[in-house]
Amino acid sequence: MPARTTVVSSLAKRGAGSTINLLETSNLLQIAGRAGRRGMDTDGTCVILATPFEGPGEAASILTNEVKPIVSQFTPSYTLAVNLIARGGGKLDVAQQLVRKSFAMWEKMELEDEIATAKEAHGEKFEEVVEAASQVRFMSILKDVLLSYTQKKRSVPKDMNMKQILETLKSRDLLKKESKSYVRAFQILELERNTLEYLEREARTMDANSLNEDDENIDIFEDLFAEDAAELVTQIDAQKKRVLKSERDVNRHLFTTMANAANFCMRGDSEEAEWLRN
Incomplete structure (x- = not known):
């Protein structure tokens, strides 16, 4: 009171x-x-x-601290449904009216109005806007969860650089910079993998061609194929090293560490894990 x-x-x-x-x-x-x-x-x-x-x-x-939004705890159940119908004298209309007055329904109607307004404002780009907003919300929740882990001094994996992750999540400029850096590193990895795949395909084609040569032409092409094959093997070995380096760059990137931290925090039944999963 x-x-x-x-x-x-x-x-x-x-x-x-x-x-x-x-x-x-x-x-x-x-x-x-x-x-x-x-x-x-x-x-x-x-x-x-x-x-x-x-x-x-x-x-x-x-x-x-930031004030978190109120989340409805309304959970329909069979017992609730029976009690609502009984309260309405067996009439579904009374039960429906009571449910519509719940905070959960108010949240749903507010959300529907916001979605309709956003669709009208952004048109075809609405889905991109929703995805971007979801990512921003997830990053914000992840920051709160990691801060909670730090304040409560919970044990985390040694490779989780909590300090660097939190500094990045708190700064939009740093987050944007790391995002661009990760995209660039991943694009390089894809390029190196595609190049390796191309070289290995060329090697398989060369092997097939050498086997299909007529016996009378084998001596003529033997030296040529041997020289080309040796050079191709050297290129493939060098390309495999480039792929490994690119994979290490991606795996050591802060965004990969951040993703691992998020997966770690989403495990279990803690309150923080529920925040991230929802």
């Missing part, structure tokens, strides 16, 4: 799997918003108590 003063005795709450997590920014703002009685107080006061585990640093972090 609203009061002149609210007191927050702890900035942490018990989460899934008996873990203790810091409050979300929206949770703390909701609690603080209870301070001040409408029509009675001009101001409200919120007092946050320090504990052995949370202090000014944690409070400042929560208050300055």
Whole structure:
């Protein structure tokens, strides 16, 4: 209930799997918003108590973090359906009206309106815009998840350069630069692979031609084929080394590390994994 003063005795709450997590920014703002009685107080006061585990640093972090959007927890079930129909005296219309008033339906209608407006504004490029927006959203969530891992000092693979990944995710310019660099490295890898495939195809063709020569012409072409074959083998060996180098460049690239970090964070049933999967 609203009061002149609210007191927050702890900035942490018990989460899934008996873990203790810091409050979300929206949770703390909701609690603080209870301070001040409408029509009675001009101001409200919120007092946050320090504990052995949370202090000014944690409070400042929560208050300055981005407010995550509210997500509906409405989940239809058989029991809910039966209760709604029973409440409506067996009439489906009453149950449908109650469901339409849920926050989940409001979210759905808002989303449909936004999609319709976006389609009208962007026309044929709508799908590209949606894909780009999804990528931006995923990167933003990944940044929050990795920050959470850092703050909670969770163990991560040694090859996950958390500091460099977070610095890149926080800077749009760095992210754009790394993206272009990765695309360039991957294009080079594809080019090197195609070149190797072409050389190996040429080698197979040369072998087939040498086997199809008439016996009387074998001596004439033997030296020529041997010289060309030796040169082709040298080119193939050199090209294989180029392919290996390009593969190493792609595998060591920050974007590959970032993808591995995302896959690592999406494992399990943690709250952070759910954020990324959704």
